[in-house]
Amino acid sequence: MTTYKRKPTKGELRSQRLEEVVMYPIDWLEERSGLIGGLRYFLFRKVPGDVNWMQTLGSAALTAFLVQAITGVILAMYYTPSAATDPHTGQPVAWLSIVNITDHLTMGWLVRGMHRWGASVFIILMFLHMARVFLFGAYKYPRELNWIVGVLILVMGMMEGFTGYLLPWDQTSYWATVVGINLNGTAPILGPWLAQFLRSGQEISGETLTRFYSLHMLVIPGGIIALITLHLYLVIRLGVTSPPWSKEAAGMEPSEDGHAPLRPGLTQPVPRGISPQGEPGGSE
């Protein structure tokens, strides 16, 4: 709070009061939750100075997932997961609702198209992101756990693709799912049980459709959201890696025998036997 030698003018008083009004709810929230501090930490945390465009692939995949979530919610408002036959047209209700969304609903084609192609973009971006992490060796200590979480997200993303593919209930989706479930069924021990569970019976039916719908929009996305949260938490906690070829990479790159830094000009190696928590021994 600014202290004035002279009496504050009306304008100054007004802006002072405005600041109090704006800050009050923020302070209120911060005092009770610490969320503002967390947000500030998230936004103003330091990342290495040499991060590059390849390191945006993770957030790009996150964006694709958000697109899937939003368009998926909209689609769920109009889609009917029922294989029952519509008495007027003689067609399956689920298929009719897809046709309705695509052909008649305002902008329905856009929402469905974004969901359908966003799925492919999401998968591609996850693979590219994984390739980047591999290339950078960013899965190494201490980020092993985050690599595993990422692989699980990729697997669940592909499960989303598999379950979502059936929902239009057209020929392509039906027969692809028949084959897919049969493939699952060839696994030893658990296979037949898994196939039976996915089919919800001996054959693919309306129950399979509702089961896939539930998996597709409740179970798997819930898991993905939880895993993404964990993934981001670990990214923020452990930090982003520098490109390994960078001349100013943060952290020392060990040489082949692992005892001296590969590029001694950047950072001195931490003296062995001394706590590594101290100041880095000189640089640049």
Added chain:
Amino acid sequence: MAAVRKEKPTPVEEQRAQFAQYKADVKKRGKSFYPYAMFHDTVMSLVVVTVIIALAAIWKWTSYGPHHDGLHPGLLGPEYNAPADPGTTSFVPRPDWYFYFLFYLLRIFKWPESVFLGTIGVPTICLVLLLLLPFLDRRRTRGLGSRPVALVAAVLVVLSMGVLTFKGATANEALASEVIADVPTWVTKNNLPPEAHPERCCSRPRAVRRVTRTSARAARTSARRTCRTSARGTSASPRRSSTCRTRRPSLRGRRCRRSPRSARSACTSSRSSSKPRKAGTRHE
């Protein structure tokens, strides 16, 4: 330095020291996530959303056929296919593109004894290796130049995934024959009646459809299935089965299409002798 070093540090100590060095370097020389890195992320996210919208638009505008429905295959395929119909005999199942590599694995392990490898074995091994990657590669160096094994492995994986995806995408005939090749094992495993065996199908055509379409186990419960006669591969002229239509009044039109060739190839389990057929475009 040598005086400071009391004893050789353990690998755990070394990696901790390296990470502490990383943290110190980032703190000292890093830049703030907001706005620097976040700017890149935002630009990339906008690109992603734009690409998704563009794909949806291309899908819509190139597939909107002369009859104002989404059945017309445009650049990215039709917006929807004919409704799912368990009674068809000629539909070639195809998964979404990112499953093509799995799909093509089945052609490599095509013999009944080894199908299990293609469906579950190889993918599971790959997944486990992927999950365990940080524990398989425990060296601390991150530069690709000093990770020749990782580099070669990455190139091989990318190449094989690319080749498998391409081969899966251009495969003329989809999985039906592979699924049939798998049937003998199911027959023995599940103690099915001998009619389910594909070798006998030519004399007992009823079994063919059963086995090709759904899991062999469905054979037992499928007495109520209609349109069975349409699978008889002897007659060449497509003729709609009237029994089908009377028995399944709820389904109209397209079903009961007969595919003599696919039925025949099902009998002999041959996949190479049949002429290439464009899979996936089941648009008549």
